Amino acid sequence: MSETDLDDLVKKVQRGDRDAFDQLVFAIRKELRIFLSAHASSIHMVEEVLQSTLVTCYENIQKYELRGTFLSWTKGIGRNLLLKELHARSRYVAAQNDILERIVVEAALESAQGADREQEYAERLRDCLGQLPEHSLGLIRQRYFDCLTVREIARRLNRTESWAAVTLFRIRETLRNCMTQEAIP
Numbered sequence: 516m517s518e519t520d521l522d523d524l525v526k527k528v529q530r531g532d533r534d535a536f537d538q539l540v541f542a543i544r545k546e547l548r549i550f551l552s553a554h555a556s557s558i559h560m561v562e563e564v565l566q567s568t569l570v571t572c573y574e575n576i577q578k579y580e581l582r583g584t585f586l587s588w589t590k591g592i593g594r595n596l597l598l599k600e601l602h603a604r605s606r607y608v609a610a611q612n613d614i615l616e617r618i619v620v621e622a623a624l625e626s627a628q629g630a631d632r633e634q635e636y637a638e639r640l641r642d643c644l645g646q647l648p649e650h651s652l653g654l655i656r657q658r659y660f661d662c663l664t665v666r667e668i669a670r671r672l673n674r675t676e677s678w679a680a681v682t683l684f685r686i687r688e689t690l691r692n693c694m695t696q697e698a699i700p
Contacts, residue, residue, distance in 0.1 A: 516542040518583035525585055528576050536576075540569055543586055550590050551597055556604065556616075556623040564600055568593040636694075643693035651686045658683055 527535035555561045571592050601623055608616040657663045669679040
């Protein structure tokens with residue numbers, strides 16, 4: 516289901532349609548479960564956090580702004596609840612002196628916190644790409660999404676390979692500067 520379809524269902528839920536929330540849950544629960552499973556320390560924790568995430572989502576759905584980010588918004592809720600649960604579990608296993616469980620929980624915590632950094636990095640890259648002029652973004656799409664070689668790009672644009680290579684280099688430099696929060700030239 517597309518983000519637009521999800522937002523249409525959210526709009527119905529925000530108007531009071533409880534059946535639409537059931538449809539939302541059906542549409543996102545598999546991907547949300549996979550997301551949580553990648554970082555939780557047990558299947559029990561996945562199910563517990565999944566349920567808490569859906570309850571929290573329902574309780575706060577009026578605050579969601581319709582902008583095509585519902586799944587990400589819900590994953591954010593799940594990530595925060597998962598981190599809270601992992602921290603609580605970490606304190607518990609430390610008190611119980613369960614070394615094996617402690618290693619598992621600490622690894623899960625490290626994984627979940629690493630995912631936060633990756634998501635922040637991806638969001639920053641998305642913002643930086645959004646700041647590029649359309650022609651630059653088109654070159655990036657051709658090179659990195661369509662996997663065209665510099666030679667193929669140059670041929671398609673009736674330019675030299677040198678021009679394509681230098682232009683792509685400059686665009687990458689602009690993106691690097693943006694990613695490090697330097698001003699875009």
